Amino acid sequence: MDEALLDHKLKEYLQANKQNFEEYLLNQAVNVREKIDDILKVGDIDLINNAHNLIHLIIDGNEQDKLSAFSRQEGIAWATFSLTLSFKLEWIQAIRRTMWAFIQKYNNEVQLIAIDDFFELEKQINNQIDYFLNEFFINYSTYKDALISSQRKEVEALSVPIIPITPTICILPLIGSVDTYRTNIMEGKILNEIGRLHIQTLIMDLSGISKMEIEVIDHLMKIIYGTSMMGCDTVITGLRPDVVRQMIQLGIKFDQETKTYATLQQALNQYLIK
Template sequence: MLKNGIVELLPEQLHNIGEDKARNDRLISIGQVSAGIAHEVRNPLTSVKGFLQLLQEEKESPYLNIAMDELERALSTLNNLLQVSKPDLEAEPYKYISIGTELDSILSLFQEHMYRVSLVKSISDYQVKIYGQKNSLKKAFFNLLKNAFEAMPSQGELRISQFVKNETIHIMIQDNGTGIPKEKLDLLGTPFFTTKENGTGMGLTQVFTTLHKHGAKVNVTSEEGIGTTFTILFPIKNVKEVKIEKMNQLQTKEDQSFKEFLYDNQETFDRILHDRTKNVFLHLKKSSFQEQSMFEIAKRIISLIDQDAEHELIELAKQQGALWAKNELASMIKLEWFQELRSIYWDFMYHYFQNISISIEEFFTFEKKTNHYVDSYLNNFIVSYTDYNNKILQSQREVIEELSVPIIPLTDKIAILPIVGTMDTYRAKRLQEKALSHIEKERLKKMIIDLSGVAYMDTAVVSHLFKIVEGFALLGCDAVITGIRSEVANTMIELGVTFSNRIETKADLKQTLEELKII
């Protein structure tokens, strides 16, 4: 049900239908790939443009002018592709928009077509607004209307409607133009796909990208020779109204402190907190945080604020942050709960001050102190939560790095270092640090390095790797290299890599282990 005519989008409702999700996922993937290609192609073309400009300054030539014009056209296409593939790069602010009003203003831009196209308009619920990027949405609807007019080259009829039904804004744009072949409907929105002779397909790419970004669902039906209908659905819900909650049932006493007021109305406080946060506990069913324990935490927070015990409040926040992260719970769940606690606390404060005499200065002093403590709790909770997760990530990174350079002891003086996968500069550096440290610590006499599992090494890594192997000799350790692939051998020849007499090479690991009588 609408309230004050203000509504907001529900992006989480977008993917209710499997086909829509598959389509959106495909368009997102295509957009990401296209953006990557466009970025890589645009950079060298920009350099080419710079050199063409220098040539134009040196000598006038019609061929140079033609080349520059074509290059500008290519760069313009690439820029358009980047714009629709990565709309989040735009810094346009979000605001409340009446789609009905914007449709009226966009239609006024097509006055030159009205002499041949009959317009049937049925737009209601102008007061309904969505929260989005105004210019992006206007451009999307402009592209849709432009396509509709172009689909009717001679005469035709364009129907536009908007209405609200079942908490959803329905927008329909219907033309009786040439239509789209059924087998090509699924390709709509794909960059560079178009049914128009001189089109690029970028218009509809922008339409689908923008509408998807704003949480809308788009349905297209079309029949050749009959026309095309775009149906756009914006799911909506009421904006939560921020206001003081009236609580006539609260008990008040003369000359009581705020702490006493809260204590006398504890049952009401708990009931309201339960009602407002019950959705939060749906996410906590399998955790150690249950409703009763959260009530106890709420009481403790309020008590510490009332006692001006900032140090204890900060310690509680740090403890809760680490515990929350340890239980792998999303921080947003805690923040949602805490914001409700904060809101209820202020509702009670409002009713308390309604019954006592207090100056403006005293009130704002109390308000400033309360917000300071609340913000301090939130900040320290987030810092502690983040620090704990960062430590976990660091420990996991160290484990991964340890596994990337696995040194396996064969005897007390011989070890093997099998290298599997791609060897890059960072991994080569880690190998150097760990291998030299291990040789020194264990006083190894021989290190076997097996390269049979290495997928790829560039020239810089090959050179670095064999310098490391030569470095083993500085610690009195001989090296045996096994499983050198032909690609690596070719790189070594091109680089002129040679080994000292303290480095041996063997065809494979098995041969080495047999010669050392380990197997």
């Protein structure tokens, strides 16, 4: 049988048995079946409709560009809404099994497929499904990595919020836990912002810090030294008693140029209220 004619007749058969196909597919994908409504609500992804679209693209072996675009669309959608990959894999494999079950029914009910046509059909369908899965995972991974990188940059920006209060004075309120990774971000951003904004005084408020390791204290001192090298005075406010005790035990002390105040309000009164 002509390949195009076989593809056409097979699509007609699947369309005529659409409801039975969907029921069979849902029985094959037990875990996904319970999540179909949730996936539709979360990501506006209609798994049933997308399954029919995928099947038509798979049967049309010459629709590679459309199949590639569809896999990209699906990969980005699943990455955007952080949907479970195991559900996607189960769903595609269920589609594969369902297709072959209905091809068998088509062969039994409608027309006998010649052995050569069958092997060509097997190659076409399985290769297309494998191609879709490969492209899906590549697009998912690529978009997810870009999304994580973008989110990390946003978090990094929020974790070191340098706030200008005059053309030459800025505040850096630090909140939460400060570890080595965060101090590395601080160092780069502080030095860059001093150069970009021509900051002359940086008020660093530490009252909101919940935890600070010894290595972090040492790194913080180096950052303060770096700001001094760039012509910026550092003012420290809100030092907690436990941090001060650690500094005393380690023999760490601020240089004479670094001023300290008990609270941020005291520093603002000193530098802003004349």
